[in-house]
Amino acid sequence: MKVAVLDGYTLNPGDLSWKALQDITDVTIYDKTDSDELYERVKDCEAVLSNKVVFSQELIERLPKLRYIGVLATGYNVIDRETAHAHGITVTNIPSYSTDSVAQLVFAFILQFYWHVREHSDEVHRGAWSKSKHFCYTSYPVFELTGKTLGIIGFGHIGQRVASIALAMGMRVLYVNRSPKAVPQLAAAQQVDLDTLLAESDFISLNAPLNNESRNIIDAAALAKVKPHVCIINTGRGQLIDDAAVAAALHNGSIGGYASDVLSTEPPPANHPLFGCPNCFLTPHIAWQTFEARSRLLAIAVENLKSFLAGKPQNEV
Numbered sequence: 001m002k003v004a005v006l007d008g009y010t011l012n013p014g015d016l017s018w019k020a021l022q023d024i025t026d027v028t029i030y031d032k033t034d035s036d037e038l039y040e041r042v043k044d045c046e047a048v049l050s051n052k053v054v055f056s057q058e059l060i061e062r063l064p065k066l067r068y069i070g071v072l073a074t075g076y077n078v079i080d081r082e083t084a085h086a087h088g089i090t091v092t093n094i095p096s097y098s099t100d101s102v103a104q105l106v107f108a109f110i111l112q113f114y115w116h117v118r119e120h121s122d123e124v125h126r127g128a129w130s131k132s133k134h135f136c137y138t139s140y141p142v143f144e145l146t147g148k149t150l151g152i153i154g155f156g157h158i159g160q161r162v163a164s165i166a167l168a169m170g171m172r173v174l175y176v177n178r179s180p181k182a183v184p185q186l187a188a189a190q191q192v193d194l195d196t197l198l199a200e201s202d203f204i205s206l207n208a209p210l211n212n213e214s215r216n217i218i219d220a221a222a223l224a225k226v227k228p229h230v231c232i233i234n235t236g237r238g239q240l241i242d243d244a245a246v247a248a249a250l251h252n253g254s255i256g257g258y259a260s261d262v263l264s265t266e267p268p269p270a271n272h273p274l275f276g277c278p279n280c281f282l283t284p285h286i287a288w289q290t291f292e293a294r295s296r297l298l299a300i301a302v303e304n305l306k307s308f309l310a311g312k313p314q315n316e317v
Contacts, residue, residue: 001025006033006050020302057083068308076317092304092315096157098293102235103161105287106205109259113231116140146170151201154208155181163189198225210237220245229256235287238264243273250277261287
C-alpha cells in the first residue's frame with residue numbers, strides 16, 4: 001500500500017521515530033504540503049495521514065485509488081466525510097491522546113490570571129523587589145481558586161479532565177453539553193444551560209468541538225451575559241469565539257481576560273484583532289504538542305492503519 005504523511009513535521013519535528021509506520025507500509029513523509037503540491041503527492045496513494053490538510057469533495061472525487069484517510073488529530077472537520085464515505089473511503093481520527101496536556105494548559109492559563117507569575121517575575125528581574133521596603137512585594141492582586149466557579153463548555157474527555165482538576169482545587173464546576181451527560185466520578189459538577197453558565201462563572205473553559213452549534217458560541221450576545229471579571233480560556237478551536245467581540249470586550253474592560261491556544265486562522269495574520277489586547281495571553285497551538293501526547297498520537301495512528309489493513313478499522317469517524 002502506498003501511503004503519504006502530508007504534514008509530518010508538527011507531529012514529529014525530529015524527536016520521535018517513524019519506524020513503526022515504515023515497518024508496515026510503503027510510506028513517504030512530507031514535513032508540510034501546500035495546496036499546489038497536494039494532488040501530485042496523493043494521486044497514487046491508497047492511504048494518507050494528515051492533520052490540517054483539507055480533503056474537499058472536489059479533491060476526493062479526483063482520487064479513485066484512495067481507500068483510507070487517517071486524521072492525525074481528534075478533530076476531523078478538514079475532511080468532507082460524506083464524500084469520503086460515499087466513495088468507500090475509511091476515515092479515522094486519534095481520540096483522547098492529548099487529554100492531560102490540554103487540561104494542564106487550561107490551568108496554566110487560569111493560574112496565570114490569578115497569580116500573575118510572569119508579571120511578578122519580570123518585576124523582580126527589573127529590580128522592583130530589591131527596592132521594596134518590605135520583605136514581600138506585590139504589584140498585582142492575587143487570588144485563590146478555592147470556591148470560584150469554573151464553567152466548561154463541552155464535556156467530553158478534555159472537559160471532564162478539566163473538571164476533575166478544578167474539583168480537586170476546591171472549585172465549583174458547571175458545564176454545558178449538547179446532550180445530557182452524567183459522569184459518576186464527577187457528580188459534584190453540575191450540568192446547566194448556557195445562560196446560567198455565562199452568568200455564574202468566574203472562568204469559562206471552551207472545550208467543545210467545532211460545529212454549527214458551537215461556532216461563535218462566545219459572541220457579543222454571550223459576552224453581555226458574563227461577570228465583568230470573567231476570564232475565558234479557549235483550548236478548543238479559534239472559531240468558537242467571535243474575535244472582534246472578544247477583542248472589544250478586552251479593550252473596554254467588560255471581561256477580565258482571555259487566553260487561547262487556538263486562533264480562527266493559523267498561523268494568524270499580523271493584524272489579528274486579539275494581538276495587543278489587554279490581559280490577553282496567546283500560545284501558538286501547543287497544547288497537543290507535549291512529547292508524551294505526540295508519542296501517543298503516533299502510536300495510535302500506526303494502530304489505526306494496522307487495523308484498517310487487517311480489515312477491522314478502529315476509531316472510524
